[in-house]
Amino acid sequence: MKLGFGLMRLPKISGGGEKDIDKALTADMIDLFLERGYKYFDTAFVYHEGESEKAVGELLSARYPRDRFYLATKLPLWDLNKKEDMEEVFKTQLERTRVSYFDNYLLHGVDRHVAKKLDEFDGWAYAKSLKERGLVRKLGFSFHSTAEHLDEVLSSHPELEFVQLQLNYADWESKEVQSRLCYEVAEKHGKPVIVMEPVRGGALAAMPPEIREVFLRAAPEKSLASWAFRFVGSLPMVSTVLSGMSDMQQLKDNLDTFDNFKPLTEAEHEVINKAVEMLSKIPTIPCTGCKYCVSNCPQHINIPRLIPLLNDFRTYRNLDANKRRYNMNVARGGKASSCILCRECERHCPQSLPITKILSDIAKAFE
Numbered sequence: 576m577k578l579g580f581g582l583m584r585l586p587k588i589s590g591g592g593e594k595d596i597d598k599a600l601t602a603d604m605i606d607l608f609l610e611r612g613y614k615y616f617d618t619a620f621v622y623h624e625g626e627s628e629k630a631v632g633e634l635l636s637a638r639y640p641r642d643r644f645y646l647a648t649k650l651p652l653w654d655l656n657k658k659e660d661m662e663e664v665f666k667t668q669l670e671r672t673r674v675s676y677f678d679n680y681l682l683h684g685v686d687r688h689v690a691k692k693l694d695e696f697d698g699w700a701y702a703k704s705l706k707e708r709g710l711v712r713k714l715g716f717s718f719h720s721t722a723e724h725l726d727e728v729l730s731s732h733p734e735l736e737f738v739q740l741q742l743n744y745a746d747w748e749s750k751e752v753q754s755r756l757c758y759e760v761a762e763k764h765g766k767p768v769i770v771m772e773p774v775r776g777g778a779l780a781a782m783p784p785e786i787r788e789v790f791l792r793a794a795p796e797k798s799l800a801s802w803a804f805r806f807v808g809s810l811p812m813v814s815t816v817l818s819g820m821s822d823m824q825q826l827k828d829n830l831d832t833f834d835n836f837k838p839l840t841e842a843e844h845e846v847i848n849k850a851v852e853m854l855s856k857i858p859t860i861p862c863t864g865c866k867y868c869v870s871n872c873p874q875h876i877n878i879p880r881l882i883p884l885l886n887d888f889r890t891y892r893n894l895d896a897n898k899r900r901y902n903m904n905v906a907r908g909g910k911a912s913s914c915i916l917c918r919e920c921e922r923h924c925p926q927s928l929p930i931t932k933i934l935s936d937i938a939k940a941f942e
C-alpha cells in the first residue's frame with residue numbers, strides 16, 4: 576500500500592487558473608482512493624495557491640472521520656520573513672484543512688537557502704515543538720539539494736523521522752538531482768523515504784515513440800507510468816510513492832499498479848536500463864546554466880531557465896508540462912519571442928550557443 580495522493584496537480588475547472596480546482600471530480604477521486612483502501616494524502620501551504628489545503632478541509636476532513644486518512648502538509652520557509660510567521664502559517668494550515676493534527680509534517684523544499692533560514696528562525700526546534708504539543712505525529716522534510724547536503728542535514732537533525740526525495744529512474748544517476756546518491760544517504764541514516772516526482776512530472780508517461788516501443792514490446796498491457804511507479808516502489812526504504820493525480824484515468828491506472836504491487840524483475844530492470852540509455856542519447860543543448868548570458872540582455876530573458884525546458888521537451892515529448900513551466904517562468908516578462916536579436920548574450924556564452932536560434936525554437940514550441 577505504497578501509493579500516496581499528491582494534491583499539487585488537482586483537476587481544474589475548464590479554462591480556470593491554479594486556484595480553480597474541480598471539486599466535484601476531486602471529491603470523486605478522493606472517494607475512490609479511500610474506497611480502494613489507500614489513506615495517504617500529501618498537500619502543502621503553497622499548492623494551488625492555498626486552495627489544495629482548503630480542498631482537503633472541504634472534500635476530505637469534512638466528509639470522512641479523521642482515522643480514515645493520513646494527512647501530510649508542509650511549512651514553506653522561503654516565503655517567511657520572521658520567526659513568528661511559522662506559527663501563523665501552521666495555525667492557518669489547521670484551519671484550512673479542518674484537522675487538529677497532521678500525521679506527517681514536512682519542512683518544505685530544504686536546500687542550502689532554506690536550511691539557512693531554518694537555522695536563522697530556529698525552525699528545526701519549532702518543528703520539534705509541534706510534535707511535543709501533539710499537533711504533529713511525524714516530522715520530516717522534502718529535499719532538493721545534493722546527497723552531501725542531505726547527509727549534513729540528517730547528521731545534524733536525527734529528530735527528523737523521514738525524508739521526501741525526488742526519485743525516478745531517469746534521474747537515478749543524474750548529477751543534478753542525485754536520486755540514487757540521496758536514496759543511499761537516507762538508507763545509511765535508516766530514514767524511510769517518501770517519493771516525489773516518480774514519473775518526473777509526467778515526463779516518463781510521455782516519451783518519444785521509439786522509447787515507448789521498448790516498454791510496449793516488453794509488456795503491451797502495462798502503462799508507461801506503471802514502470803516508473805514500480806521502479807521506485809521496489810526500493811526497500813520507500814514507504815510511500817506520491818502521485819500528483821489530475822484525472823480519474825491516472826488514478827485508476829495507479830490503483831491498478833499498486834493493488835497487486837509486483838517489484839520489478841531483473842528482466843524488467845533491463846528494459847528500464849535500455850530506455851534510460853536511449854534517453855541519454857537524445858541530443859540536448861549543452862547549456863551549463865552559468866548565466867553569463869543574462870546580465871546584458873535588454874529584454875531580461877532568463878535564458879538558462881528556458882533552455883532546460885526545450886531540452887526536457889525534446890527528450891520526453893511532454894509538451895503540456897513544459898508549456899506550463901514556460902508560462903510560469905515568463906509570467907512577469909522575458910518571453911522568448913521578445914528577443915530583439917542584439918546578440919549580446921551570444922557574445923558572452925562560453926559554449927558559443929546560437930542563443931537567438933534557440934529562443935526562436937523555444938517560442939515556436941511553447942508560445
Ligand code: SF4
Pocket residue numbers: 871872873874875876913914915916917918919920921930931934
Ligand atoms: S539577442 Fe535576444 S536574448 Fe540575446 S541579449 Fe539580445 S535580446 Fe537578449
Ligand code: SF4
Pocket residue numbers: 861862863864865866867868869878879923924925926927928930
Ligand atoms: S551563457 Fe551560454 S551556457 Fe551559460 S547559461 Fe547562458 S546559454 Fe547557457
